[in-house]
Amino acid sequence: MFDQRAFRLFEQIIRYEKMTSGALVRKMGLSERQFQYDFEKMNQALRHVGKSEIGMRNQCFIIDPGLKTAYLEGSELFIRQEELFLGEQDRVYLLYLYTFMRQEEISNFHYQRVLHVSRNTALSDVKKVRGFCAEADVRLVYSRLSGYHLVGAERDKRVLAGRCVNALLVLPLGEVALKFVLESWGLRAWLDETERILLDWQKVNRVELVQDRQREWLYLVAFLRCRGKHAGLVFSDVERELIGQQSVYRLTESLVVQLFGTRDVMERFYVTVQVIGAQRTAEVGEHVVLLDLADRIIAAFEKLTLLTLDNKRELRRSLYDHLVPAYFRIVFSLPLIAPMTEQIKTAHPELFAFVRQALSPLAKLTGKTVSAAEIGYFTIHFGGYFERKHEARRDFEALLVCPNGISTSLMMKSQLRQLFPELRFVMADGANIPESGYDMIFSTVYVPTRKPVYLVQPLLTSLEKNYLIQAVAADFPTIDHRHISVDALLEIIERHAVIEDEQKLYDAIFNKIYGKVSIERGYAPMLSELLTKDMIQFTDEELDWKEAIRLAATPLVTANRVKTDYVDAMIETVEEMGTYIHIGKGIAIPHARPEKGVNQIGMSFLRTRTPVHLVDASGPAIDIFICLAAVDNEAHLKALSQLTKFLTNDVALEKLKQAETVDEITNLLTEGEEQE
Template sequence: MIDYRMSYLINRPDKVGYTIQEINEITGLSPETVIDQLGKLNEQLQQFSYEPISWEKDRIYFSKQVADKWLELHFGKLETEIVYSEYERQALLYLLTFIAEEDLSVYHYQEFLQVSKNTILADIKKLRKQLTKQKISLDYSRKSGFYLSGCEEDIRIQAHQMIAKVVSSVSGKWGLKKGLIKYSKTVEADVRSYFFEAIKASELVIVPSRIEETIYFMAYVLRRAKTCSFRLDTQAKDTLKELNAFNGSQLFLAEFPEILEPENEQFYFTLIFMTITQGEIRDTALEFLLECASQIIHEMERLAAIEFKAYRKLLLDLFYHLVPAFFRIKYRFSLANVLTEEIKEQYVELFALTKIALHPLEMLIGQAIPDEEVGYFTILFGGEIGNQRELNRVIRYKALVLCPSGISSSLIMQSELKELFPTIDFSLTTTVDQLESISESEYDVIFSSVPLNTLKKIYLVNPIMSQLEKNNLIRCVQEDLLIPGIVVPSIDEIIEILLPYIELKKGVTKEKMYRILNRKMIKKLKAKEDEKPMLSELLTIDMIQLTDKKLNWEEAIAYAAQPLKTHGKITEDYIEAMIQKVKDYGAFIHIGKGIALPHARPEDGVKQLGMSLLKVEEPVFLLDDPKHEIAIFICLAAIDNEMHLKALASLTKILSNKENLEKLLAANDQETIIQLLKEGESL
């Protein structure tokens, strides 16, 4: 693409010559970059048979076509090649109305989207139906044309959701730029330039993956803010005013004096800044979120029965992510996370535990946490759990991991790669700019989620890989780098090996064989990976006890753990360690609703993975504290941080279901408990 800063040239009179130095001053691009951009621009002009750039006496002249056909030159595509999807048409129709400064008619929509009148009328009907659910209406009057009615906050949030979705496609981005160019040829460039200046001056750190949608959203809101204003309540204003981002918002909006109510918009743009800004530990106004991050970590440790060794590092990583997430959720800014379904599928147990561990954030905000946000926290915890594996390895190669999708995706990608290739030393980088600042002598290969122009060996991978993708990547890396291990042949290779020795039945083709083998391999690989036992597989009848004895809390833990000791899964030392942990750290094993989960570290005396359950008739008070009344003790003997997660995820489902929990607490025999556990697994 042609650099967006070159658009500053199309806002000037044509047939006026410029020197390289003048273009440098107008665009802010270096002389070398200007020359490179002029070359690219000329190539596009010639490709589309437009009048090329001319040089006369060291001055450069641009034809009127450079301005008229700017979008085609910028994207390297003719407008006739742009086809909007139905959703994109309706989103752009909404956004055109969102920033309209003129009376809009069906004809205006037709002309912009280059479709028939009937298509526009059908889109308007469908859009109105969707907007009704958001309490927004697309109204029409002869005097004013089409306009949006409803709460201004709802109208803006709807615009943000639409921009976040359409910005990911070429046609969507084309439409967004076209909508802005209609009013100003340089507004996008201005927003980008002043935004980065404000970010730098305020010393804010932004999440790279959210920049594009935010730039366009701010540009569209700036247009709307010329005629419509948005007001926050006093309490929200007081909170926002204390943030470093408020200063950034003021600096940014000072460049756009034409908005209707600049003082009110300063608060709204502070919100926008905060939705993509990583937490800053020096920002004292955010201390409440640092405390929330600490509570979430402790909740995860309690629920998953694990201990994060690098606690401070995890606390900071979680805080960095929690800050923008808090503002997104509280003020309903959508998060377009295309990985959500994959995360829920591949990290089922961890997702379920994370959702519950986020309770402190839920209480702070006063609303449920969307699955898209839960997904990002899941891979943050997943990456940390993966990083805690102790790997005795000989490092032979150094690799960079590049994933611009944010810190959470980067961590999970790095963690998965470490598991696949224990003989490679991985270093993390989250932006292309960071990569460019690292000497090539410091790494041998790159694993990236985005294409790169580099002389180094590069492997393109998804942040979360399917089983088949992992298998193919292992094979490629082993072949290229000669890493010891068994190379699994590809499906193509298997078929090519078999074909000379088999006779295909009528109607069976090579392609059909490939599809069948592909499905079989994915099924086998999933079955192989999914070795984590279920709750009912661990809590068998010989691991469940009921008693009417009156026990103190130490006796109850020891009693509950006896089946594990009897079956050789733990030693006596482990029982003592579980009791000592409660003495050292308090009633942390109380996971709520009368359930306690005693556990210690694997190295404290675990021989095999196991769980045992004790139901007491006489309630037991942990640490003799009536606030921690326990009816059921479930002892966990974990061999690592992961094998027991499926069982614990099922347990949390049971505890979260009021009816099942009541049945469990009322059960008076082992068979009933086992049946309830099995039912809980299918929730």
């Protein structure tokens, strides 16, 4: 019997067939005992459905090519309903959807039958479903006349149904489970018909949806069609006006007729919102307010991170494409499940925090909190623009296939460029892959082709990067000589030493070997490591603002962290842009672009006991200058984040301004870091 863990192991082995079992154990965070248990359970499940087992020799997996091809091409022959094992939370989602689309009165026996569980387990699950429903003012009630049924506003019921669909689709067996719900009512064929209607409508009207959102919507619409209820769906006058102004609204009447056999205007409003929330691109002239919002978010991000982003016009356009569906998802409470959110927060905590702050105009415009999932997608969107420029020859061409939207495409492209500066990357549509003109494909989805295909995640861990480097090096030995296996090195170390933190050691080895081309998880210094004693100064002199910046930057020049040209550039930037370096409370952070003369990341601190007016006598009075020298777009963010937290703490800031010695300053900074 397949459970989520055994099926996830199966998926990972198929996806990373060249990865050793030891590396896969590290990647999945399993113990050796857990791996052996799941491996046997996986093969047992494969035997039950008449499939070839996966073998293993010398830590290498042996996979029947037919098994791999059948799975990647979408074969549904792997699991029978009675072979599916579901966890507690999975059963909650399935019971809700089963009840949501009920075709007859439901009793506890129905729940037992569809879940293959005991009476007591089914009753326990009903209690959990009731708790889930309460989150959206929906109730699961039972009566002898009507059986189990849902009570509440129609839109709230649909929001919960969307959450169930989205939550299940990110699980290894989620899609299989959703199909089983449809099959349990004898309505599995409706899914195929719904998919045909949606794809035909998109093709005729040239509407392109993000693949993940399209898949979520497909299942939700299939459940809605099977349910067949439209009464009680209500939108306010303000909402109707907003939706009716959208160009997509003109196209959705025919879709509603095909899907539901009705011209119900409320259903049309609902479908329009769903389409916009899943769109890949948006028309520029249609949402002037959101285009202006994109500008404000970019400006806020630059101010918070002290960065000047390149290709701002391109960033503005792509951010707008992302903002439009995000705005409608937030306003109309469309659920968004982003399985990468925690990984993004772990890999880029400072960037995530700055993006959260930069999105405050979006929260203000919608009047709602921007969820962590939405922030995560905006984070990888900005992260996708953090690229290093490479001068290496690019003799090979690689296609990038990522149907899940511009944000994930940008992040994937950025990481791959850093890993493989020798390659020229070209974005490609997964539905129209050319037969020639390229050497390899990097894709988030299976692509049938004779060329080498490397399946990748949008956000790569160091272990996945190492695997990818080894895989590409095996197929293209002339690309790069840096194909040292971190796994092989780790196995040698394990034989001769006790490893306390294997993941940290793995990351450290990887960054040491591939650090020049991989900065995603590279080392970022803390504030106290940059503002050391030799970087801190006090002065009693009366200075003008240019003299203050030059004096503040002196330790950086002396330590050869910056050239004198960089100091000139900081002053020129203030002359061009005004007092933008003033962040409030008498604090200024002079900085310029890295290419203006930064040799090494650094910060320096100057306290002027006589306040200095920026630009002219009417400018803000500054008594703390903190010069920043950043080498790239991300290495300084940790220190900057710590500095921001410190300076927004009024008590800590007052102590900083009252400090009389260098030791007092360094002690305050260290104390602030220890309290995080």
